[in-house]
Amino acid sequence: MNTDLPHADHADHGDSSDTSDTSDRGDRGVIVALDFDNRGAAEALVERLGDACGFYKIGLELLTAAGPGLARDLVGRGYEVFLDLKLFEIPNSVAGAVRAAGALGASLVTVHAMGGTGIMSAAVEAAREFPRLRVLALTVVTSMTGSDLADIGVAADTEEQVLRLARLAVGAGCDGVIASPREVGALRGLLGPDRLIVTPGVVLEPEGPAGGHARPGTPRAAFAAGASHVVVGRSVARAADPVAALRRVRAAAG
Numbered sequence: 001m002n003t004d005l006p007h008a009d010h011a012d013h014g015d016s017s018d019t020s021d022t023s024d025r026g027d028r029g030v031i032v033a034l035d036f037d038n039r040g041a042a043e044a045l046v047e048r049l050g051d052a053c054g055f056y057k058i059g060l061e062l063l064t065a066a067g068p069g070l071a072r073d074l075v076g077r078g079y080e081v082f083l084d085l086k087l088f089e090i091p092n093s094v095a096g097a098v099r100a101a102g103a104l105g106a107s108l109v110t111v112h113a114m115g116g117t118g119i120m121s122a123a124v125e126a127a128r129e130f131p132r133l134r135v136l137a138l139t140v141v142t143s144m145t146g147s148d149l150a151d152i153g154v155a156a157d158t159e160e161q162v163l164r165l166a167r168l169a170v171g172a173g174c175d176g177v178i179a180s181p182r183e184v185g186a187l188r189g190l191l192g193p194d195r196l197i198v199t200p201g202v203v204l205e206p207e208g209p210a211g212g213h214a215r216p217g218t219p220r221a222a223f224a225a226g227a228s229h230v231v232v233g234r235s236v237a238r239a240a241d242p243v244a245a246l247r248r249v250r251a252a253a254g
Contacts (some may be wrong), residue, residue: 010139081106091122181230202217
């Protein structure tokens with residue numbers, strides 16, 4: 001099981017490890033989302049995938065339903081864990097949550113870029129205590145469209161807003177960003193080869209169900225554009241053969 005995650009140097013985020021070598025990206029770059037409302041269902045998928053998957057995402061639903069124990073147990077079994085917390089609170093509270101994620105052994109944790117520099121900087125500072133933990137800034141939620149942004153007073157289109165928030169995230173020292181597959185190319189051009197770009201909203205077929213994502217894309221397109229990681233959910237979890245589905249995603253890494 002190869003679950004190595006490219007690590008940025010928390011002392012100098014401008015000198016992070018090069019993630020442009022994609023020789024094993026099919027192993028370390030595919031994250032399976034445990035989007036379930038109970039621990040039993042999540043554990044069943046983990047058992048079914050076995051050594052085929054080394055990286056899992058735990059979001060708010062499963063964390064609320066099952067508590068932090070599953071994350072701790074997965075880390076103890078040698079898996080990487082992405083805690084998708086989407087933190088958007090006062091800086092002290094965000095820092096506390098990041099430290100809690102680090103204590104669980106998580107590899108990735110998310111904070112809302114729209115919270116501003118203070119929140120992101122607090123998350124980055126808290127993560128310094130945990131060498132394996134990387135802070136990702138969520139740019140524009142993948143369910144949002146330009147009209148959704150307009151509703152909250154943002155005149156920019158989605159890509160413009162994603163790039164604006166990515167610049168803010170880099171300035172705050174974040175290790176990377178979360179964005180839809182459609183913004184990956186522009187982000188890689190902006191961020192260079194080293195920052196992490198993690199893309200939810202990935203579907204195996206262009207016409208496949210997007211699961212609530214307004215800006216989906218295929219894993220092949222995401223990796224080709226420069227994504228360091230893709231997050232797959234129902235395309236694997238609801239497949240008749242989850243292992244075969246995961247192999248198809250990995251094959252897209254090239």
